[in-house]
Amino acid sequence: xxxxxTIGYEGHSPESLVGRLREPGxxxxxxxxxxxxxxxxxxxxxxxxxxxxxxxxEYSHMRALGTPRAVRHAYKATGDHAAFRKAYLxxxxxxxxxxxxxxxxxxxxxxxLMCVERDPATCHRTVLGALLATRGWExxxx
Numbered sequence: 001x002x003x004x005x006t007i008g009y010e011g012h013s014p015e016s017l018v019g020r021l022r023e024p025g026x027x028x029x030x031x032x033x034x035x036x037x038x039x040x041x042x043x044x045x046x047x048x049x050x051x052x053x054x055x056x057x058e059y060s061h062m063r064a065l066g067t068p069r070a071v072r073h074a075y076k077a078t079g080d081h082a083a084f085r086k087a088y089l090x091x092x093x094x095x096x097x098x099x100x101x102x103x104x105x106x107x108x109x110x111x112x113l114m115c116v117e118r119d120p121a122t123c124h125r126t127v128l129g130a131l132l133a134t135r136g137w138e139x140x141x142x
Contacts, residue, residue, distance in 0.1 A: 001136070002137045004102075004112070004140070005110070005113070005140045006112065006120060008118045008125070021052075022055070024110065027109040027111070028109045030062055032065040032124070033114075034066025034072075045059075064097075065095065065099070065128060071084065085127050088128075113125050113129070
């Protein structure tokens, strides 16, 4: 079975994130934040890519798989997780090429999908993972 991992960086330092990625032998981190920026040192796109490269892990940013701003703001305003899941899934279905590119990468290398949230139950990576599972992927939360 094809496998992909997911992780949120909340609660991690760049070093602990790398350590967690090394455990299952992750070769590529796929950043699925719409905007790969962070107030937390080491987690903005350039710094993250450099830190991962020094650890021998490739970095890719897939903006199309991030949660659109309007969906994020609606979720923050209402807390309606069912509406969030539905809106994010509709967004992802409009970006089939990005999902196919992700599958291509994950077929070639051990990939982990990363966003910020510590709790996968409240995160878009779980919605994306569920979609991947319907396409024959095993999804493992780190």
